[in-house]
Amino acid sequence: MNELGDFLRARRSRLSPADAGIAVYGHRKVAGLRREEIAVLAGVSADYYTRLEQGRERHPSAQVLDALSRALDLDDETAEHLYRLAGTSPGHSPAPVREVVSPALLQLMDHYTSTPAFVINRTLDVLATNAIADALFSPFAVADNLLRMTFLDPAGRKFYAAWNRAAQAGVANLRVAAGHDPRDPRLLELVATLSAASEEFTAMWTAQDIRGKTQDAKELLHPEVGPLSLTYQAFDVRNAPGQQLIIYQAEPGSASAEAIILLGARQPRKTRRNA
Template sequence: MLAGLSADYYTRLEQGRERNPSAQVLDALSRALELDADQEMHLYRLARLVPASRGGGGREPVSPMLLQLMDTYAATSAFVLNRTLDILAMNRLAEALFSSFADTDNLVRMVFTDPAGPEFFTEWHRAAQSTVASLRLAVGHDPHDARLTRLVEEISAASPAFRQLWEQGHVRGKTAEAKELLHPDVGRLSLTFQAFDVRDKPGQQLVIYQAQPGSPSDHALKLLESLSANYRDHEDADLP
């Protein structure tokens, strides 16, 4: 009723028997369902009513200029993700921040299958929901992406929690959000992150974690950076 559609037509949409809705139908559904910008664009991508995305968002290399820029962020951790949430590059503080994880190749694995995940992300369920909702957006860009399919199958088999969240179908892109983390060396961290699209590499996002200046978390990040620098100095001293 709210969308001005017949019950029969709406049922066919839900059941997948109608696969070519018009832009007007999607506009009406978006208003009726009160979709946000990410959800509305995801709906349009699924209906193939937006141009195909340039670039695959796969494990493409991060540009040297962006790597250089990330290294200048001494007081903030920065890393680059693709659409399947593979971590393509990190600066030194991000490496130190995620040091408790066995592997930092993919954010979904870190949250759902690494034993460090539930302890590091103190609000784990919130982090899990956000991670799955971000991964869901990749379906709209390419629902047949082999990398995405393999990742979903792998994590679904390993984590019932992921499987349940994935089946709910929620979508939400990374923009800005608060994070509560627990680092084994510097303790609790209250951070915010901001995500930026990499214009010359469609599908890549630069994510920056930072603390409120002068806060206990800011001091903890500076301590972590100092500990990381000391560790690197010791490693360099051991080199022949």
């Protein structure tokens, strides 16, 4: 496994000479920048950079990583991912992830009676849901993992109105998990399962996009209540590293807000999931 080298190679291939201010003469046979060009931009030798990509050098210094981040034009979140892959960021040793949601958090979720709330871990496994989240995810055979639901459950293609955008965002979220612990058995199992079943997942995973949870709108299509336009907030669970509480919300007074209320009324039964 050479996560660091794979990441550097993927990001290098996405930069054009024009992006880096490099003059081009004649036809180029490679996509993106050459190793030698990135090495020059980062101020390291071509041999050293080649060893990084090939996995023969696995412990670059913080100064080298800073230089590579600038040369590859990485944003802050993606640069942090690079540091984690190299094992040099503060607290880089992966903390054990708790898979059981605390009773206090479950009780808090019970109080969200008019909006979906659920808890996920770094690999996007759904650990717990409130009643409206159960109703929201009812089109799926099993609401167990957001990426499996997106790529492998036939309902995913209809549920996510902007499927491609939702799929890319989910894969980029999973890349963050890979930065925390590339050897996590659950991560490896999930990636293997999705790769074997979906060429689209494989292409998105190979692209090495990095993106944590944002506040982007979710455009959903529920078979019972129709279109839903929702925003969401993601909260880290302080006493359970790796867990996040996700809360969807609709604009007050909107058609989506009315649909959410109707959806909740149609499924009063409460279920919870704990790994």
